[in-house]
Amino acid sequence: MRKPSLFVLTVSLLALVVTVHAQEQTDYTNYYVFNGTTLQVLDDASFYRTDQQWQVWLYQEGVHIPRYAAGLQYSRWGLIQGRSAESVKGQLKAAQNFEKDYLNFFGPGTWGRYTFFNALGPIAITDQTMGKNNAALDERYQFDGLYERVNKLIVRVQPSLENNESQGPTSSVKEYFDEIRDALQQVSKLCSRLAQPNLQVYFIRTKVAQTDRAVVLAGNNVPKITAALPSVKLPTSNAWMSHTEAAGSDGTIRVEVTQMGSSVSVRQTWSGGDGGMTGTVIVTIVPFDDLGRIHVRRPTGIGDGAWTVVVESAHGAFPETLDSPLRQKAMRIFLPSM
Numbered sequence: 001m002r003k004p005s006l007f008v009l010t011v012s013l014l015a016l017v018v019t020v021h022a023q024e025q026t027d028y029t030n031y032y033v034f035n036g037t038t039l040q041v042l043d044d045a046s047f048y049r050t051d052q053q054w055q056v057w058l059y060q061e062g063v064h065i066p067r068y069a070a071g072l073q074y075s076r077w078g079l080i081q082g083r084s085a086e087s088v089k090g091q092l093k094a095a096q097n098f099e100k101d102y103l104n105f106f107g108p109g110t111w112g113r114y115t116f117f118n119a120l121g122p123i124a125i126t127d128q129t130m131g132k133n134n135a136a137l138d139e140r141y142q143f144d145g146l147y148e149r150v151n152k153l154i155v156r157v158q159p160s161l162e163n164n165e166s167q168g169p170t171s172s173v174k175e176y177f178d179e180i181r182d183a184l185q186q187v188s189k190l191c192s193r194l195a196q197p198n199l200q201v202y203f204i205r206t207k208v209a210q211t212d213r214a215v216v217l218a219g220n221n222v223p224k225i226t227a228a229l230p231s232v233k234l235p236t237s238n239a240w241m242s243h244t245e246a247a248g249s250d251g252t253i254r255v256e257v258t259q260m261g262s263s264v265s266v267r268q269t270w271s272g273g274d275g276g277m278t279g280t281v282i283v284t285i286v287p288f289d290d291l292g293r294i295h296v297r298r299p300t301g302i303g304d305g306a307w308t309v310v311v312e313s314a315h316g317a318f319p320e321t322l323d324s325p326l327r328q329k330a331m332r333i334f335l336p337s338m
Helices: 085-106 134-162 174-194 201-220 222-228
Strands: 006-008 031-034 039-042 053-058 078-082 119-125 239-246 252-260 263-271 281-287 291-297 308-313 320-323
Touching: 053 085, 078 085, 078 174, 085 119, 085 134, 085 174, 134 174, 134 201, 134 222, 174 201, 174 222, 201 222
Parallel strands: 031 119
Antiparallel strands: 006 039, 031 039, 053 078, 053 119, 239 252, 252 263, 263 281, 281 320, 291 308
């Protein structure tokens, strides 16, 4: 089997350079291999795709990652780990998306220094002794559960960030999102600890317990987030929808649905046909606090493909007004309503 060609980075003590502004340094054009001592650049990542452990190393905002340096594993604030390069890239992208949505909602500078945008990887780990401390196996199993729980929390609350207008750093829900952010960062820090050799089991056990409490706290407050911020995008206009439907001999009905404060106005206007209903306007007001049973009515016959959502009043009937102009037909005169 052909060995992948490597470019060995110069072995030297790491000198961190703090830049004036935060710098995004996630670079997927390079793949790396780490043997426990030396970090090397790969030009054939496929060699390590199936049988190696992969990592992404995370660095604080404003920290420049030297391109030619050793000791980077000691300077990271956190770690992402998986069984393939695609896995760790996917995990990193998910964390970056949450951080981006958080910043868009609460404003620049609110996330803190433990960013997911200053990352190095993917890195294939060839030193099989790394992270193989059998004394910490229970803690590793617990970590896997913590990671899964945090990601489920993010999936639940991220739509609330995406589908609502920015509220800035004084938002009443910021403290709840901060708990989820902190839990995500603690899980990444714990993963970095577990990847180090010569683990102190008592120390790791304490960190696992602390992270578990952070995840529980964040989860308990998720209902407060979803209650305050809808997870679906609400209409930006008061005019919710409109359409025209056929009404047989009565012509057509123009239906317009518009929000009016704490209620919805449904306006139906008749036109065409034999003139019996032309000009008739019926306006039904649906108060939000009067919503009762809501159900779906299936199509009623051949050629009828319409599914109808039926909304019933909780107190009998919704208020309705009818306006009909004076019009004359062969057998009858229709008077306008008052």
